[in-house]
Amino acid sequence: MSEKLVVDVLTLDAVQCAACQYMFEAISALPEDVRQHVEFKEWTIKNAEGIGKFMELNGKVLPTIAIKGELVFESLIPTFEELLDALEAKATSEELKTAIAKARAEAS
Numbered sequence: 873m874s875e876k877l878v879v880d881v882l883t884l885d886a887v888q889c890a891a892c893q894y895m896f897e898a899i900s901a902l903p904e905d906v907r908q909h910v911e912f913k914e915w916t917i918k919n920a921e922g923i924g925k926f927m928e929l930n931g932k933v934l935p936t937i938a939i940k941g942e943l944v945f946e947s948l949i950p951t952f953e954e955l956l957d958a959l960e961a962k963a964t965s966e967e968l969k970t971a972i973a974k975a976r977a978e979a980s
Contacts, residue, residue: 909967
């Protein structure tokens with residue numbers, strides 16, 4: 873299997889912050905075919921590790937989604953299509969591109 877696409881979700885806290893929860897759910901609600909090619913993690917700024925990731929990625933606002941280390945959705949929760957477009961733009965594996973095409977076809 874090819875290397876997974878890394879997606880970081882920078883949040884205040886996906887449990888207590890509604891916008892942060894929606895941002896994290898945008899990723900976690902992707903179809904399984906797509907998720908199996910994506911490695912995603914929430915980074916809460918409530919701990920040192922999360923603050924470190926926020927600083928490393930040069931975060932400016934919360935919540936934010938970064939794909940392959942690039943801030944893509946800053947304080948804007950993406951639609952399903954917008955998220956698929958962003959993942960596809962960063963995808964290097966044909967397996968992920970195929971899974972995204974399948975997800976689009978099933979959604980339409």
